Amino acid sequence: MLQVNYITRPWFFDISVEFIRELKQRVNLNVILIIAPATASYLGLSDQEAKRYLNKTLKLEDVLKGENYQRLYPYFEGANVLCKFEEHNESSIKNAFGWSKLLFSNKNIYKADYTIIESLSFADWYFLFRIRNKKLFYIIHDPVAHTGEERGRIDTLNKLYFPYIDKFITYSHFSAKIFSQNFPLYKEKLEIFKMPIYTSLNIGKQKAYEVKKRKKVVFFGRISPYKGAELFYDAAIQLAIDYVDTDFIIAGKAIEGYNPDFLNYNPYQNIIIKNRFIDLEELHEIMSDADLCVLPYLDATQSGVIMTAYAFGLPVLVSDCEGLLEYCFDKENFSFSNGDIDDLRNKMEILISSPDLLALNKQQILAYSKQNVSAKNVDLTIS
Template sequence: MDINLEMINLIKGEFDIHVLIELPQTMLHANIFDLNANLNEYDSLTSFWPVAGKWQLEYLEEYFSGCESVHFVIYKPGSKLDLIKTTYKVLKFINKHKFDYLQFDDFSARQAFLLPFLKLNKRLILSIHDPIPHGGEFEWKRSVIKKMFYGKAKAFITYSSFSKDLLRKTLGLDKQVVNLNLLPYTVFRKFLTHHTVEQERGYISFVGRLSQYKGIDLFIEALPTILKEFPDQKFMIAGRPAFGYAVDSSKLANMASSVSVMERHLSNQEIVDVISKSKLIVCPYLEATQSGVVMTAYALGCPVLVTNTGGLAESVLDNYTGMVAKAISSDAIAAKILDFLKLNLYQDMHAHITGDQLVSKLSSSNLETLSQIYI
């Protein structure tokens, strides 16, 4: 939802937008949402506005205000009959409104049930975040579903030039692919408190899902070099482990007083708290298409350090809004962090990130690009 809130907010003044938010039981405590709701108590197609207060989602109202409609598509737990009923209601909703285009943000097995019954007529648009799976995250079921959707799409949206080029290699020449700029995920500002705004930015942190391709071990291996010159520097690693990955605690044994580890799911408030107490967010990824972590950090005024892999560096203006390591190695990461600390770069980068000019330019470019497919 983080990326789509920005896109909805951008285009709702230019186009008539209806929003459907897929909500199964497994996604009650996920990115953006942290709901304590019994889905069995709600209709398969539940309007956002009546439940916004009850579900404490008022912070999303400004993004959805001005849309033609906003509904949660509720998939109730453990019932195949309810899955059929929900699919039917969504189909009925779509057919009733006769939308010019149907844009799916990624895809799921639940959405695949819709495909055989939709009259697409070259109106299906797919937003693709990762054209190929990240290392250690391949799922064969998802691969099968992807083929179903790709064959029916009229156009595709990516979020980095790298992703666009990668997707192009797997598609036919008749498929349209456009690339949009990621925008800062401003929704995370809703979780700022007086405490988080006022606290000292003392940490250099990794935040986000802990997975094999994220290069966390490179970050850890860089720390002794940094601590030799800045022995009082504090570091943090925070996020939920995924696909069997775990932080190697043996590598941290001699740095326990310098490194804090939060190896679990983080609430929105905790994500904001970690970034707000950090002067630099490190993304030492081994591979990447793009990164929502970078956009979350930017929304909270924090510069980033990234490796030059995939499309990761496309969102970073080197030595302006962040830094790009020269190599995907612990030595390169350590060298950049040392430069950051020695030159005391936080304040200048923070000022560049929080300026309005960059976001305004990216937003205008996105609207121009979307006009190519919404025709």
């Protein structure tokens, strides 16, 4: 049986656990989660807990406790899972020492036939140097920078590491196209996965039945320039007065330095702003109670929010970015012209007034969920 290492970080946890759950059934799998205090909340850990673990490597069961462990254990059962705690941007020497300790205590990592890595970092140079004679696969989520984002550091990393990678993996055909255009030297090494539904995010808490009195339309995710939260807010303003029985919700934390006006002043009672990190319990409450999720992105190679919404059987209205349309099952009714507030408002209005369209889309989501695309992704990896 093949031996494989899988290296990831909490940013990608929602998508990686779906792949890991299938991969561990086919190979002997080592998983290394690289965790910093700034990213610990993705795993349900507090900053204080993460700081207590700094510069240590622990087993998963020593890090995750209670309901959080019970929720995630089935995804990792049978794999050797290590949690490596480090600080962002720590010194190269300190980080190399941390990798040295981890590898000394886990020599089976050297025996892997190949390593899959989901996020490149300057800090990983020591680890990559030690496995330089092994095959290396790289899952690349965003080949180029989004609107309003700087990627100078990432571009430097790419130039440094890309020549040593044996296979590149993307989760959309559009992302693959962008990768091929920007890195033509490596396009022959490219594999395309299908995005899985993020089942781990639906904690499945049962709610007491109650008659639904209000409709809810939600924008969920990090509030940043390219995600179009201001466009959603402006469309919601136009609908809020006529649709007093509908709540328009913006849920997610704004990135540092981005402060759109609606975060400071919002006079509309049925436009609700939740500018904070949304934990799993609140996510479940929002998504389970929503009628429609809206992604008014200005650009996108793919979107985890789509697969988050689909985990709750929630229909999604997307802008017509290629990376979003790829996972839109009804492009006529559930997409709008990118940046066009009139088209966005009209589509939102149609959908919140069309229960039959929403019900049909839920059936399409259910059909996709039954495909088990992660098992097919594993086939592509080990073939």
